[in-house]
Amino acid sequence: MESVAQEKGTLSIHTENIFPIIKKFLYSDHEIFLRELVSNAVDATQKLKQLTSYGEFNGELGELKVSVKLDKEAKTITVSDRGIGMTADEIKKYINQIAFSGAAEFVEQYKDKEGGKENIIGHFGLGFYSAYMVASKVEIVTLSYKEGAEAVRWECDGSTEFEIGPAERSERGTDVILHIAPDSEEFLSEFRLREILEKYGKFLPVEIEFEDKIINNPNPIWTKNPADLKDEDYLEFYKELYPYSEDPLFWIHLNVDYPFNLTGVLYFPKLKNDFQVQKEKIKLYSRQVFITDEVKDIVPDFLQLLHGVIDSPDIPLNVSRSYLQADSNVKKINGYITRKVADKLSEIFKNDREGFEKKFDDIGLFVKYGIISDDKFYEKAKDFCLVKNIDGKHFTFEEYREAVKDNQTDKNGNQIWLYTNDPKKQDAFVESAKKRSYDVLLLDTVIDPHFIGVLEQKLEKVNVKRVDADTVDKLIEKDITLESVLSEEQKEKAKVLFEGIMESKAASVQVEAMPTDELPVVITFPEFMRRMTDMQAISGQASMFGNMPMMYTVSVNANHPLTEKILATEDEAQQKELAKQAYDLALLSQGMLSGKALTTFIQRTVEVL
Numbered sequence: 001m002e003s004v005a006q007e008k009g010t011l012s013i014h015t016e017n018i019f020p021i022i023k024k025f026l027y028s029d030h031e032i033f034l035r036e037l038v039s040n041a042v043d044a045t046q047k048l049k050q051l052t053s054y055g056e057f058n059g060e061l062g063e064l065k066v067s068v069k070l071d072k073e074a075k076t077i078t079v080s081d082r083g084i085g086m087t088a089d090e091i092k093k094y095i096n097q098i099a100f101s102g103a104a105e106f107v108e109q110y111k112d113k114e115g116g117k118e119n120i121i122g123h124f125g126l127g128f129y130s131a132y133m134v135a136s137k138v139e140i141v142t143l144s145y146k147e148g149a150e151a152v153r154w155e156c157d158g159s160t161e162f163e164i165g166p167a168e169r170s171e172r173g174t175d176v177i178l179h180i181a182p183d184s185e186e187f188l189s190e191f192r193l194r195e196i197l198e199k200y201g202k203f204l205p206v207e208i209e210f211e212d213k214i215i216n217n218p219n220p221i222w223t224k225n226p227a228d229l230k231d232e233d234y235l236e237f238y239k240e241l242y243p244y245s246e247d248p249l250f251w252i253h254l255n256v257d258y259p260f261n262l263t264g265v266l267y268f269p270k271l272k273n274d275f276q277v278q279k280e281k282i283k284l285y286s287r288q289v290f291i292t293d294e295v296k297d298i299v300p301d302f303l304q305l306l307h308g309v310i311d312s313p314d315i316p317l318n319v320s321r322s323y324l325q326a327d328s329n330v331k332k333i334n335g336y337i338t339r340k341v342a343d344k345l346s347e348i349f350k351n352d353r354e355g356f357e358k359k360f361d362d363i364g365l366f367v368k369y370g371i372i373s374d375d376k377f378y379e380k381a382k383d384f385c386l387v388k389n390i391d392g393k394h395f396t397f398e399e400y401r402e403a404v405k406d407n408q409t410d411k412n413g414n415q416i417w418l419y420t421n422d423p424k425k426q427d428a429f430v431e432s433a434k435k436r437s438y439d440v441l442l443l444d445t446v447i448d449p450h451f452i453g454v455l456e457q458k459l460e461k462v463n464v465k466r467v468d469a470d471t472v473d474k475l476i477e478k479d480i481t482l483e484s485v486l487s488e489e490q491k492e493k494a495k496v497l498f499e500g501i502m503e504s505k506a507a508s509v510q511v512e513a514m515p516t517d518e519l520p521v522v523i524t525f526p527e528f529m530r531r532m533t534d535m536q537a538i539s540g541q542a543s544m545f546g547n548m549p550m551m552y553t554v555s556v557n558a559n560h561p562l563t564e565k566i567l568a569t570e571d572e573a574q575q576k577e578l579a580k581q582a583y584d585l586a587l588l589s590q591g592m593l594s595g596k597a598l599t600t601f602i603q604r605t606v607e608v609l
């Protein structure tokens with residue numbers, strides 16, 4: 001065998017092979033080419049403005065807008081700017097050398113000067129070549145701002161060969177002319193170009209003209225000082241972002257420059273109960289260039305219910321998702337936004353409790369979602385999150401503890417918080433609770449089942465039960481026990497009788513001493529079992545309880561006169577009929593009687609009457 005010598009070397013790349021890859025696969029979305037070329041034109045313009053401010057350019061600036069022109073006949077798209085332009089040497093350096101960024105070089109050169117870094121978009125030195133995703137040939141005609149510069153024309157048909165030479169041009173700036181390839185003719189449409197420009201360029205910092213109209217707002221509010229803005233400005237901007245939406249409830253102006261750069265405005269929309277459809281409304285920008293509205297990895301899940309804009313040059317854009325999640329800047333951004341949002345809510349709560357309560361129907365969903373999904377948010381939100389009772393009164397957790405402490409502590413020292421998720425359906429149970437002067441909360445939103453779980457976990461010695469989880473005296477067990485009118489023997493007889501008439505296998509029967517003003521038979525859903533079923537319904541997956549019907553308990557009131565009467569009935573058939581009637585009444589009050597069972601019940605009732 002041949003022996004292998006130890007060696008070091010440099011990988012070689014053949015441009016002929018790598019170029020097609022850059023051209024076709026640099027970006028997954030071909031429409032990006034326009035974003036890249038317009039960004040370059042904006043950069044060239046910003047650089048000129050900066051050179052003016054540094055005193056390095058003293059000429060006439062003129063009108064500095066960028067323009068995009070479509071020529072359907074010639075099958076070209078031209079992006080023009082009146083920026084710094086390029087000399088022949090600069091073209092050779094910045095354009096001919098792929099991945100050599102003039103933007104990065106400019107930033108490096110002026111890094112210590114104000115605006116030197118902030119205003120420049122490019123940094124990889126690849127964007128220009130995205131033109132070849134849609135063009136078979138690209139021409140550059142440019143004149144540098146430098147004194148005595150000569151106009152240059154560069155052209156390349158997408159092979160690794162280019163031509164460069166003198167050009168006719170007297171105006172400072174650059175035209176980039178794309179000759180659109182046959183497979184990309186979809187871009188030779190005003191509609192399509194306008195759509196792409198509006199998507200990516202709506203807030204670019206230099207005016208962009210297309211078909212004689214300026215398509216962008218170069219000074220969006222997030223770039224301004226909050227002190228200079230009025231409520232109307234925020235509302236107007238919201239309309240600009242989401243033309244068909246209702247006004248938002250309030251907003252937060254984000255502004256950090258250390259340890260990362262981030263600006264933006266986040267709005268709290270009116271959420272109602274349908275928060276799924278509200279997601280993916282936050283738009284992510286980098287130096288006013290639109291990047292994406294998929295902010296999953298940058299913004300915590302629950303904050304995605306918010307609307308608005310985040311602009312940060314520090315979010316790495318051209319990297320994979322898994323990298324993004326692990327990125328320390330992204331984590332810090334996450335934490336910062338969460339804190340800001342919590343602080344804003346806390347501030348409104350403190351300064352305007354009444355207004356906060358009014359808004360809570362909308363923001364409650366959001367706050368609860370945050371509490372469920374983020375411990376840090378819970379720590380702040382526990383002081384302003386509200387619960388509302390069925391009479392419409394709001395309480396913080398601490399206030400509610402205080403309010404129910406005396407009457408709703410059970411014999412084990414646990415506080416029992418009662419709630420209904422459907423006051424109409426559970427009316428009989430709500431009424432029973434009210435007779436005991438218990439307070440009943442209204443927890444009827446989609447995420448309340450989760451929220452309840454978190455409450456119990458976080459609040460010491462608090463149990464939360466739905467009003468129909470048990471008969472009223474068992475919901476909150478106190479030391480007092482009611483005497484039973486029936487003897488043990490009679491109770492057993494009643495149990496056997498009721499078990500005999502029930503068709504459902506999902507029920508168990510118990511006979512117990514209840515107040516006489518309770519119904520003769522009461523149907524309840526044990527809290528634990530019901531929660532399992534609820535959770536399963538929410539998650540949409542079948543579990544080990546897969547096909548099991550909802551378990552319930554049938555409690556026969558040992559102290560109700562009707563129970564006594566049923567037991568005393570001699571005729572067995574008649575006794576069964578009576579028991580059925582009492583049982584059906586219980587089913588009816590839980591809304592569980594339907595179809596044939598309901599018809600039979602109605603007929604039987606008519607006969608009895």
Ligand SMILES: Nc1ncnc2c1ncn2[C@@H]1O[C@H](COP(=O)(O)OP(=O)(O)OP(=O)(O)O)[C@@H](O)[C@H]1O
Pocket residue numbers: 036040041044081083084085086094095100101102103104121122123124125126127128129174
């Ligand atoms: N319209 C233009 N006017 C002046 N110079 C330009 C223009 N377009 C491109 N350039 C020069 O060519 C360089 C390379 O552009 P390219 O788009 O490939 O990369 P970039 O903008 O530096 O970085 P990125 O890949 O992040 O866009 C730029 O940095 C700039 O110096």
